Amino acid sequence: MMLKLSDRNWKEFNAFGTDGLFEIHTTNSSIDKNKLLSGDTLTVPYVTRSGGSNGVSKFVSSENYRYGFDNGKSITVGLDTQTAFYQPYKFVTGQNIQVVTGEHLTPSVIQFLLPLFRSQLTAKFNWGGNGATLSRMKRLKLLLPVNAMDQPDYAFMSDYVDQQKKQLQSKYVIYAQKKLQMLGTPKPLKTLSELNWGYVHINDIATVKSGKDIYAHERVSGDLPYVTSGTSNNGIGYFVGNDNKSKADHVISVNRNGAVGEAFYHPYTALFGNDCRTLVLNEQYEYAPFFIAAMLRKQKDAFSYSRKLGTARLKVLRIMLPVESDGKPDYDYMEQYVKNKMIQKYDHYLKYLNASVIGSNKL
Known part of the structure; x- marks a missing residue:
């Protein structure tokens, strides 16, 4: 029961x-x-x-x-x-x-x-x-x-926590299995140390856009993620029922203020506060943006509350990326690298959950 x-x-x-x-x-x-x-x-x-x-x-x-x-x-x-x-x-x-x-x-x-x-x-x-x-x-x-x-x-x-945990684990197993089926099998790649790397200006690979604040008294409860300038939960501060010009999907958010320099990729539709800037990548890939967001975060130590990462600085910011012989970003490599990592992680999670279930059945 x-x-x-x-x-x-x-x-x-x-x-x-x-x-x-x-x-x-x-x-x-x-x-x-x-x-x-x-x-x-x-x-x-x-x-x-x-x-x-x-x-x-x-x-x-x-x-x-x-x-x-x-x-x-x-x-x-x-x-x-x-x-x-x-x-x-x-x-x-x-x-x-x-x-x-x-x-x-x-x-x-x-x-x-x-x-x-x-x-x-x-x-x-x-x-x-x-x-x-x-x-x-x-x-x-x-x-x-x-x-x-x-x-x-x-x-x-x-007993209540154990019941909820089992339900969540069952849902996650189904979810992870579907993701693995969608991702396919990992492909062999060069290691990161074997790649050619080069500096890439943000302005050369993306369009930078500003967010729009939704103040506390304006927020309406809803299901739409509202990204602020935090460090956790992909930067999502609230879920709202509002709508404005900042709405976007498949963009990278970069914190201008607050936790300056934090960057997250948002494949889902969200709203973005003015303490964020969003990057609309020129080349559209499904997984490579996660790689680019991670490399953006590598630069956050160069900024602070007193040295914010506004639009002008973000446009000229240089990040290190794998590049092809012509110096252009190697999106195909980044795409497959992230897919390989996701496959690895989902596989690890499933093995952990299966081991947990087996262990609990023995108790």
Whole structure:
């Protein structure tokens, strides 16, 4: 029988404190990047308050374990950024991180709780004077499903997450299999080091266009991606029901402001804010634009908040690309290179999922 959230009774609980469900504390391992020890093997997650990659900024040497947090299977909360992530392994923390632990925090229960923590953090705290300090976090409350004894139903939380996970895995297997069938088989290519490379001006391979802002009071809820100037989710900040002249598909967005220099390829239709510029490539390929976007991102260190990447600079920007004997971009190589990588990744994902299913059936 399918488990449903609407079939449960729910009750509010103190998340922390003397009568709270979990423990929260600031670790004594908060160290700056410049104090991290180097080593031959970089296997330890360095968790910061950033909003992507599970909060993992980089991997560091196991020599840093002396600063590490001993308990895996925990939740890290980023101050000011109001981020919350599951940490299944021992890790080293950056500054302004709090760690949530508890006897009931199994991996599946944590996955159930994370959206609840994030919604509360976003609703009650913000950047600046009202950040998620330890004292404020101790007053946090969570609305949770309860069992017959009117206590948090951790068994339901775990079973519900496992059910959702299996459904998503089944959908992804079907999706990945279709993608692999469409992509075909990988083709042998020269390695990147064997290629001829050359500088290419953006103005020679694309037309640069400006975006158009949709301010908060103008946004209408909808399904159309609205690309801003972020670093994650392909730069998509919102999904809207608006429409304007920036609407485009099969374009590369480049951040003019914000996370300056970040670039993403959008084969789907989207709207673009004025902190973005869009590149309409002269040569239309299905996969080569992903390669070009990656090479654009290589240039982002040359720009910053004080040196923005506007239209004029973007047009004359030079990026390194594989080139043919006449110096023109080798689009065919880039196209097949990306296809090969996609085939490799989808194949890896399927093997991982199949192994996970086999492993879970043995338990």
